[in-house]
Amino acid sequence: MIQRLHIRNYAIIEELQLDFAEGLSIITGETGAGKSIVLGALSLILGGRADGKTLFDTGKKCIIEGRFNISAYNLKAFFEEQDLDYDTELIIRREITPSGKSRAFVNDTPANLKVLQQLGNTLIDLHQQFDTLYINNAEFQLELLDALARQRDAVAVYRKQYATLQANRRRLNQLNEEAAQARREQEFIEFQVNEFDEAALLAGEQEELEGERHRLSNADEIKQLTNGVFHYLSEDDNAVTDQLLSIGHKLLPLAAGDPKLKDIYDRFEGIRLELDEVASDLEAFGDDTEVNPERLEEVEERINLIYRLQNKHSVTSVGELLAIYEELSGRLGHFADLGGEIEKLTAEQKTITEALQKSGLQLRKGRKKVAPQFGKQVQEQLAELSMENAQLVVDFKELAEPGPHGLDDVQFLFSANKGGRLQTIKAAASGGEMSRLALVTKSLVASAMELPTLIFDEIDSGVSGDVAQKMGKILTDLSQHHQVVVITHSPQVASRADRHYFVYKQDHDDAARTITKVRELNQEERIRSIAVMLSQNPPSDGALENARELVEG
Template sequence: MIERLHIRNYAIIEELTIDFSKGLTIITGETGAGKSILLGALGLVMGRRADIKSLYNLDSKCTIEGFFNVEAYDLRSFFDEHDLDFDPQVVIRREITPSGKSRAFVNDTPVTLNVLQDLSSTLIDLHQQFDNLDIHKVSFQLRLLDALAENRPLLAQYQSLFSAYQQDQKQLKTLIARQQQSAKELEFLQFQLEEFNTAELVDGEQEELEEELSRLTNAEDIKRTLAASFQQLSESEVSVIGQMEELTQAIKSVSSFDRRIEGLYGRFSGLVEELRDVAQEFESIADETEHDPERTQEVQERLDMVYRLQNKHQVASIKELLDIQADLQQQLDDIGDLSQEIERLQQSTQEQRQQLETMAEELSTRRHSVVGGFENKVEQMLAQLSMQHAKLKVDISRTEDLEPTGFDEVNFLFAANKGGRLQLIKDVASGGELSRLTLVVKSLVASAIPLPTLIFDEIDTGISGDVALKMGSILRQLSNEHQVVSITHSPQIASKANAHYFVYKKDKEDRTVTEVRPLEMEGRVYAIATMLSQDPPSESAINTAKELLLQSS
């Protein structure tokens, strides 16, 4: 709720402060005294565009400050979202410099006009004739109906599930798109993987195959060379090993004469044995080695296949090819896992949708159940406000698909006069009629829906007498649930105030300024009596004013 409005250097206001009641605050005054200027200043607090022409003194800056108690509002998340320090006492300030620069602050922190507009829209509901009232909005009409139907717990449950449903639907669409894209690549992946599976590669085999191919292609040279080497070492008449054996015996015969020769004998004997083993290895390899054209071709083909895969995938080893094979397999496995996840989400979203449809049906049933009573009450109250022939119809139609509020689309259709065609409220032109309709509708849901401070500007246009008295009673009743501020010319409405302010002009030496003063009982009697007759008021008007105030106390 707004607790105070402080204005300095704005229009014909030099400086003034208004403290607002928790209940119904009434502002009255002479025509042209500056009541609309107060709303203009409040509009700046709400984020409306500033104009240098608004400055009272062109050499000084204009400052408008609104002091609000937001303890009853759930605004902490808003403050966190916009990096503002949260406090139950909020000060919104607008400044306009002589150069025309405008700045906005929330608790001394600079903010943009968009942020200010979002915040103030939750704090102030300003009703001026021909303004775009909330009641025009389809979303607000649906909120009103849900409040009357006491749908809030069910709607919160529905919206929580609907949010999860939307997220799962979005994920499902993403996965299906990925699967469709993957399907295009599936055949190619399978072809590539089939090449690897057919190859049956083994890490390290390339080196073995290359060595084997070298051995096979040089088999004749290997066999001839090793056989000749074996012959020279072991089998010829003057074989190397035979000659070394003779030397061994000769060295042995003198080894006992010198320890050094004895050591050399041992080493030389070892060489002979080693050479004998080498000769046997030569013989064995020579015997095993055969020229095998079939095996040569087989090994060559195997290596050609390895080289072809390496060139294709631009790698240089079988290990790298095996890594690629594993990656291809993983891609195919992922496609399989994607199908399982899609199936799971399809099942989940189907179950969610069934639950949502059931809940949406219940929401719709509850909405339909309150429509008749709501229409009747609105028409009855409008009749009391001199709109005997006004008709309101709540039209509920179905949307093509589930929406965040179910599948109901709500439109209020209104006709102000007898025989008039029911039209969408936004197409109804009369500001006075709309103001009364808004007052009636919001008074009916005051205790069921969170509304901000309600400000009505000349809602009494075109009415007087008993009708105005009844409108004042509605405003007073509405103020039991919400803070209400009304600028009025009606004495009947003014008599219902919890706090009454009088706006007037005061002549100074060089100019006229607007002032505001709070009225106590005596001042209220005088102001209401003046509204009833003239200034100064007649005795009968004073008595009538006292009677009105007595009835309202």
């Protein structure tokens, strides 16, 4: 509910503040005093378009601030989605600079107009003549019927099932697209995997093969060199190993008595032994090296196969090729899994659709049960509001498949005149008729559903006497369940106020211009104001007595 509206430097308003309470608040005043300007200011904090030309003082910025209690609106999730601080007390502020630039704040955090509009739709339902009202909205019409049918829990079940079905469909569509792409890719990937299977690559084999190719390619030279070196080191008459052994024998006696020389001898002996091993290894390497053209050809073919695969996949090692092989094999496995998942989701979709159909039929039954009585009650109340020939019929059309709100497309069809063709409310109702229709429909569901603060601007236009009295009664009943604000020229409606605000014009301090002021009336001020509405200013004694009866009766 709205608790306070503060306006500064807007149109002909220098500064004013309205404090609202629960129940029925009435705003009255002279024609042109600024009642519609107050609504214009309110619309700005609900996301309306701003214009720097509306500033009272063009040298200062305009500030409009609304304070709301939002504890009953379940808006915490919305605030989290918008990255806004949540509190049960909400402050929305709109600022307009002299240049026309506009800024908006939600609990002191900058916000865009879309956020303001979304909040505004939840917090305030502003009814002005010729507006497109909630009553035109198909979703609201369904919500209204569901409220009358007391099937909020059934609606929640249906919506959850529908959301699950939509998520299932999105996933199934995604998988089907992947499967179609997979079928296009699978043959090529299978060819690549088969190529890897035939190659039977082993980690580290490329280095071994390149070493073997080097030995096979240089086998004659290797054998000749290794044999020659071995002979020189160990087999020659003056073999190096023999000479080193002789030198060692000479050093050993001398080294026995000198630690430093002993260290040199040990190092010498280590080199001699290492050289013996080198000679033996050279002999063995030469013996193992064979001249084998057939094996060389096999190694060359294997290496060339590896090189081709590396060039094909733009890599430089067998390890990278094996990683690609593993990834391609995994993709083939994924293709195989797709079919199973698609089959599983298809079965789930069938089950969800059956449950959704059952829930939708339950909603349809509840809606169709309350629709005739609802239409009858609307007609009866409209008749009391001087619309004796009005008709409202709820039209049901079955959808080809379940929709987000059920199995039916629902439209309220309306006719204001006797023998008139039933049409959509937007097409059939004038501004005044639409306002009365909105009042009646919302009064019928006031106790059954949550509604935002309802603001009616001159809903009583063109009615008086007994009709206005009945309209006041409906507004009073509606205000028992929801906060209602009414701008009116009707004394009968004004007499119903829990709080009565009077908007008036006053000369500015410099007497050069007129400004709008507002004040809350006490009991005697209310009686006098209503008496003026009944007669003239100053009011007659009879008008004052009549006004007192309206207020106190």
